[in-house]
Amino acid sequence: MQEKIKQGRDFLKAELWGSADAIVPDQQLGKPCPPVEKPFDPQAKRIQLPLPRDVTSKATVAEVIGQRRSRRKFSTAPMTLAEVAYLCWAAQGVQKVFGKGEALFRTVPSAGARHALELYLAVGHVDGLAAGLYRYLGVEHELLLVRPDSNIMSSVAAACCGQAWMSRAAVNFIFTAIPYRMEWRYSTAAGKLIALDAGHACQNLCMAAESIDVGACAVAAYLQQPLDDLLGIDGREEFAICLASVGKK
Numbered sequence: 349m350q351e352k353i354k355q356g357r358d359f360l361k362a363e364l365w366g367s368a369d370a371i372v373p374d375q376q377l378g379k380p381c382p383p384v385e386k387p388f389d390p391q392a393k394r395i396q397l398p399l400p401r402d403v404t405s406k407a408t409v410a411e412v413i414g415q416r417r418s419r420r421k422f423s424t425a426p427m428t429l430a431e432v433a434y435l436c437w438a439a440q441g442v443q444k445v446f447g448k449g450e451a452l453f454r455t456v457p458s459a460g461a462r463h464a465l466e467l468y469l470a471v472g473h474v475d476g477l478a479a480g481l482y483r484y485l486g487v488e489h490e491l492l493l494v495r496p497d498s499n500i501m502s503s504v505a506a507a508c509c510g511q512a513w514m515s516r517a518a519v520n521f522i523f524t525a526i527p528y529r530m531e532w533r534y535s536t537a538a539g540k541l542i543a544l545d546a547g548h549a550c551q552n553l554c555m556a557a558e559s560i561d562v563g564a565c566a567v568a569a570y571l572q573q574p575l576d577d578l579l580g581i582d583g584r585e586e587f588a589i590c591l592a593s594v595g596k597k
């Protein structure tokens with residue numbers, strides 16, 4: 349078997365737990381716990397988000413599961429800030445902060461509650477938000493403006509292998525990983541755990557969208573460096589891992 353295919357299969361297996369080449373995690377070596385949220389400039393523009401209870405869905409979980417579909421056709425109608433806030437909360441919302449912020453419970457599960465993901469929003473048309481790149485701050489339930497950018501949607505589509513339909517979304521949500529948060533506890537097993545976490549978080553977002561009659565589609569076909577460059581992240585300590593395109597049906 350080709351070595352790269354074998355590597356892909358090995359990545360999916362559980363053999364890294366306790367294997368001979370496992371590396372002792374930094375947590376066991378007594379190194380400090382990394383921050384649960386990526387630090388931000390307190391002077392940067394932040395937008396307070398409506399509370400998730402401001403958007404309610406009448407659909408049952410069974411109805412949402414039963415009608416779920418990947419949706420790539422979006423109308424030009426803008427999404428409301430309340431709808432976007434609801435999707436942010438569903439994908440990465442914070443339910444409880446422990447101690448002085450050493451650990452979190454979020455609306456999504458995470459291996460060892462390490463929560464190694466961050467969530468960015470490429471905003472095309474949302475009422476009350478200028479087009480541009482934002483980051484969701486789960487602890488604060490706010491959006492941090494990374495930069496205004498009127499071309500952000502076509503840039504995201506280009507970085508996603510030219511998937512033009514993505515440029516017509518109201519918002520392209522982009523999950524990134526900060527791998528050290530998971531490696532600190534799980535060292536060599538961290539990669540698989542982060543991938544599993546990303547799937548859980550992205551599915552929460554897609555199901556929440558379906559529950560409010562908003563279309564969503566998970567996306568993993570993207571070019572790593574162009575997307576990381578677009579987000580202004582280094583591609584080593586933080587890199588994109590998957591996306592979800594969202595818009596009114």
Ligand SMILES: Cc1cc2nc3c(=O)[nH]c(=O)nc-3n(C[C@H](O)[C@H](O)[C@H](O)COP(=O)(O)O)c2cc1C
Nearest residue numbers: 416417418419420508511565566567568569570590
């Ligand atoms: C991890 C993952 C990555 C995906 N990547 C893309 C993608 O890059 N582009 C796309 O159009 N759809 C993408 N999809 C959506 C799938 O194509 C879709 O789930 C599949 O066709 C089945 O359709 P359904 O979700 O409506 O059941 C992705 C789905 C998943 C779960």
